[in-house]
Amino acid sequence: MMNYDWDSKTILIAEDEENNYIFIEAILESTKAKLLWAKTGVDAIKQFEQNDDICLILMDMKMPDMDGIEATKKIREISQSIPIIAQTAYALSEDRSKCINAGCNDYMTKPISHKLLLSTIDKYLASSEMLASS
Ligand SMILES: [Mg+2]
Structure with a gap:
């Protein structure tokens, strides 16, 4: 398996279920990335607004108070460039x-x-780094 070094990177994990967060945290531990945990869609927006260091967002689609779709739309109003990766329990193409x-x-x-x-x-x-240096 590849070794990744994300020592200088901050990743926002939007995920309401603690077990899922712990699972992601365990996978990312060896990369040394700094992780922030948002438990709701509203919390994800708030943390994104408050942290300029966030390089990427992992967005759970099903969360209380505001789902990942709405949270993504709001974050896109703030930033067009932040990479957002959806994570969903459903495998439907729609x-x-x-x-x-x-x-x-x-x-x-x-x-x-x-x-x-x-x-x-x-x-x-890697692609956001290329944008930042160009
Ligand atoms: Mg969820």
């Missing part, structure tokens, strides 16, 4: 297009594969 139409860059179905999570995050961190 859900994928709903996520992409809301402004998500990519989409993953739960249970999330260890390898896919790392490679997808890497892809978007």
Whole structure:
């Protein structure tokens, strides 16, 4: 497996279920990324507004008070460039297009594969770095 070094990166995890957050945290531990945890859609927007360091958002689609679709739309009003990766329990194609139409860059179905999570995050961190340096 590839070793990723995201020591200087901050990733916002929007996820209402603690077990799912712990699962993601365990996968990302070896990358040394700094993780922020938002438990609702409203909390995700708030944390994004308060932290300039956030490089990427993992967005659960099903959360209390505001779902991931609405939270993504609101965050897109603040930033067009922040990579947002949807995570959803549903594997239906209309859900994928709903996520992409809301402004998500990519989409993953739960249970999330260890390898896919790392490679997808890497892809978007690398492309945002290229934008920042160009
Ligand atoms: Mg959820």
